[in-house]
Amino acid sequence: MSEPSESPRRKAVRSGSEKPSKPSPESPEPFDCQLPLGHSTQGLQMKGYRGEVTMDPITHYSELVLSSGWRNVHLGDESRNVPIYRERVNTDVCVLASERSDSKKPLKAHPELPEPRDCRLPLLHGSQRIQKKDGRVEMTLDPRRAKPELILSRRTEMTLDLKTAYPELVFSRDRRSVRLGDERHKVPNYYERFDTDPCVLASEGFSFGRYSWEVEVGDAGCWAVGVARKSVKRKGPLRLTPEHGFWTVERHMGKYWALSSSPFRVFCEERLLRIGICLDYVAGQVHFHNPETLAHLYTFTTTFMEEIFPFFYTEDKQTPLVITKFETE
Numbered sequence: 001m002s003e004p005s006e007s008p009r010r011k012a013v014r015s016g017s018e019k020p021s022k023p024s025p026e027s028p029e030p031f032d033c034q035l036p037l038g039h040s041t042q043g044l045q046m047k048g049y050r051g052e053v054t055m056d057p058i059t060h061y062s063e064l065v066l067s068s069g070w071r072n073v074h075l076g077d078e079s080r081n082v083p084i085y086r087e088r089v090n091t092d093v094c095v096l097a098s099e100r101s102d103s104k105k106p107l108k109a110h111p112e113l114p115e116p117r118d119c120r121l122p123l124l125h126g127s128q129r130i131q132k133k134d135g136r137v138e139m140t141l142d143p144r145r146a147k148p149e150l151i152l153s154r155r156t157e158m159t160l161d162l163k164t165a166y167p168e169l170v171f172s173r174d175r176r177s178v179r180l181g182d183e184r185h186k187v188p189n190y191y192e193r194f195d196t197d198p199c200v201l202a203s204e205g206f207s208f209g210r211y212s213w214e215v216e217v218g219d220a221g222c223w224a225v226g227v228a229r230k231s232v233k234r235k236g237p238l239r240l241t242p243e244h245g246f247w248t249v250e251r252h253m254g255k256y257w258a259l260s261s262s263p264f265r266v267f268c269e270e271r272l273l274r275i276g277i278c279l280d281y282v283a284g285q286v287h288f289h290n291p292e293t294l295a296h297l298y299t300f301t302t303t304f305m306e307e308i309f310p311f312f313y314t315e316d317k318q319t320p321l322v323i324t325k326f327e328t329e
Contacts, residue, residue, distance in 0.1 A: 056098035059087045064095055158202050158213055158326040164192045165200040179320035197238045202310035205230055212278040214291050214325040224250035224313035227286055230306055247286040247300040258298035266297050
């Protein structure tokens with residue numbers, strides 16, 4: 001009679017190979033977990049999950065810097081030359097997690113447990129939503145990808161971004177009003193700064209939702225307000241048209257104009273002391289009106305493909321432009 005064949009398990013022991021670990025009956029299948037930038041995975045614990053969670057170096061955005069143990073990540077100063085894998089994220093500042101366990105075999109789900117659920121967190125948008133402060137990275141959720149219940153807070157005020165400001169502009173202490181000064185200030189030449197035309201952007205941009213604000217223009221002679229793409233030209237003379245990333249209404253030589261592809265004359269029965277701007281990002285509309293009479297002035301219609309910032313332009317040295325109201329819907 002022939003001897004029974006040896007089991008694969010005994011062959012593995014006899015050959016000295018490592019014993020495969022037996023999966024716990026209470027452990028669900030491994031699942032992909034997308035981690036937001038700046039969160040350390042050290043000490044990360046998942047209920048009913050066996051193994052060690054680290055960051056996957058072949059998926060990280062090219063400007064991210066991972067620690068040697070792949071447990072910590074921070075945003076670097078420049079994009080690095082990394083292999084272009086199909087798994088690599090090349091547009092958003094993020095990295096995927098990878099699973100390591102004692103066994104190379106996938107863990108099996110217990111038949112009485114529910115199916116493993118995807119725990120993907122919303123991706124974080126780059127740009128101004130990521131800031132370095134005291135060596136730490138601070139972020140807010142990108143509402144384009146976050147579920148409504150994950151949006152933690154709403155903006156309550158609008159201020160002006162001094163890093164984008166033309167060097168001759170003068171600001172109030174609360175950064176809510178601006179006028180043209182008499183001399184050029186010595187300021188750092190940031191790449192965000194407008195260096196030729198007297199204009200400035202707001203501190204925060206919009207990539208989802210509806211927003212409205214009012215600007216007090218008073219007796220200012222020459223001004224323009226509206227919105228601009230984040231990627232607009234900052235150096236050299238500007239053309240305030242939609243083709244160049246600007247959607248604005250201006251006052252020039254006592255007349256009001258909507259600066260579309262061909263300037264459109266806006267007629268007002270009386271001089272505007274305030275002007276209201278409403279931005280609907282999803283609908284792609286920028287609406288201008290007179291807050292005093294609620295009269296419609298002009299509406300731009302387009303499709304926004306990137307972050308949009310409130311825009312302010314003034315040539316008046318006496319009367320400032322003042323942000324008097326800001327609301328989100």
